[in-house]
Amino acid sequence: MTVVDLKGNIDPSYHRLLYGQERNRLADMFQAKRPSVEERLSAGKALREKVPRTAHAAYDKTTDRPDPVDILEQQNAGRVQKLVPVRYARMLISPFAFLRGAAAVMASDLSRTPVTGMAVSACGDMHVSNFGVYASAERNLVFAINDFDEVHPGPWEWDLKRLAASAAVAARFMGGDKAVATEAAAACVASYRRRMREYSEMGYLEIWYDTIDEREMLEALSPRVRRIAERTIAKARAKGHIRSLDKLTEQVNGEPRIVEDVPLIVRESHTEQGTPVRDVLNEMLAAYVSSLSLDRQRLLARYRLVDAARKVVGVGSVGTACWVLLLQGVDDDDPLFLQVKEAKASVLAPYVDLRLTVNNEGQRVVVGQRATQGSPDIFLGWGEADGKHFYVRQLADMKGSASFAEGNKEGIGKFIEYCGLCGWALALAHAKTGDPAMIAGYCGNSGTLDDAIAKFALAYAKQTEQDHDALDKARRAGRIKVAAERVV
Secondary structure, eight states: OOOBOOOOOOSTTSSTTTTTTTGGGHHHHHHSOOOOHHHHHHHHHHHHHHSOGGGGGOOOOOTTOOOHHHHHHHHTTTSOGGGHHHHHHHHTTOHHHHHHHOHHHHHHHHTTSOOOOOEEEEOSSOOTTSEEEEEOTTSOEEEEEOOOTTOEEEEHHHHHHHHHHHHHHHHHHTTOOHHHHHHHHHHHHHHHHHHHHHHHTSOHHHHHHOOEEHHHHHHTSOHHHHHHHHHHHHHHHHOSHHHHHHHHEEEETTEEEEOOBTTTEEOOSBOTTSOBHHHHHHHHHHHHHHHSOHHHHHHHTTOEEEEEEEEOOSSTTBTBOEEEEEEESSSTTSEEEEEEEEOOOOTTGGGBSOOOSOSOHHHHHHHHHHHHHSSOOTTOEEEEETTEEEEEEESOSSOBOOOOOTTOGGGHHHHHHHHHHHHHHHHHHHHHHSOHHHHHHHHOSSSHHHHHHHHHHHHHHHHHHHHHHHHHHHHHTTSSOOOOGGGO
16 A cells, blocks of 8 residues: 655745644744745746656556455444445446545546645545535625535645546546547546646735635636536525425424435434444533633524434435434424534545644544635534534535536537636635645646646546446355435
8 A cells, every 4th residue: 555755835924834733833833934936936837846747647456455345344344334335336426426436446546647736624525516606604605515524634646646537537427438538537637737726926914814606706707608507506595494394304293303205214213333323423522622722612502403414415424424404493494404424544645644633533524614614613522422523514505506517518508617616616625725836837737737637537436337337246156235216
């Protein structure tokens, strides 16, 4: 197994001090002289001698590459076993669905690719479906990364390569040829590179407070794509706890109750380990509340817990413990839905030499999300119960995302513009936690990196198709169990 060395940054504030590796030297760090923007740009450019940008084109399938099905099977340990077939069924829908659920497989592959050694708070599960609009704490709609289950200190290249590969796979899923897939992947990288150059010239506080708001998002799109984005934004504005109340609940004896949809939404009395669910929730809520700031604790205390149910979410997360909690405030028109989601170790953790100084995987998710998302959910927190780590967030708060239809060739042009938006959002996330000047210096102003990573993306798209076929072969051979289509 390859473990990459992340010692590429020249600024003393990066990265070991902040990740807790040398906390006893914090006083020295604050007094140390910082390199200028020009020095950091030059240092990033100098890294091309060590790792030429063209080197990122390579994807070489090694003879000792782990079996992707074995990796997925190893992840199933500790999951709700009766839901594992649902996970496989969702991954088998298409190669793109497989890629979404196979972050661990790609992390293993990426660990063998060249890196410059510059660290960021890497998402770990970067793909074109992991973006969307959400309501900031100030109630503004912003475009950003959605899920941070795999967030972990890691190389910036891994996120960018996974994003580009997902764009290529999605483009093929939509009916595009190799040229279209290459264009989609390159659009992600070009946008990332250009935006990172802009962030390299900004102050740290300016970057910290920066978001991609509704106006900026629409201005970045052509008129034809802007109209589609406006509809997505309108739908997101309509989404909220009241709408979720209508969609997810029914009235029972004058109280709202979550509607079951077996096996995807189930009200259970005991966990798989036989622990009463009420006891688990009480333990988790006690820990979760203590993770919130005092003002959030006081706000949450105004609500009472009305109902709870287990809910299947996503693709790669299927089988991990996940609960929906319905809380009520003043009356039926004041609901609050919280999602309690199990957090396991990041898929990146085995392959990097950095660790966050946290003892709870849910806290790792929350710390990573707060650092990269800018203005996250006010109820974001973490806890532990029944031997599992969790993080908590609002289930629905003016959220919206793009979808990609199989064979939708007419939508490919719009999709390529969307890929540029994703590259921008990733650049902003990395600029908040990495050194934007060094990364920009390395990336440069030409399309060299765009072309290289696009070639990698196309090669990995082929690998993803082969891995998807391998999973289907495992199904046919009876090696894995797959849920019926009707329950997916």
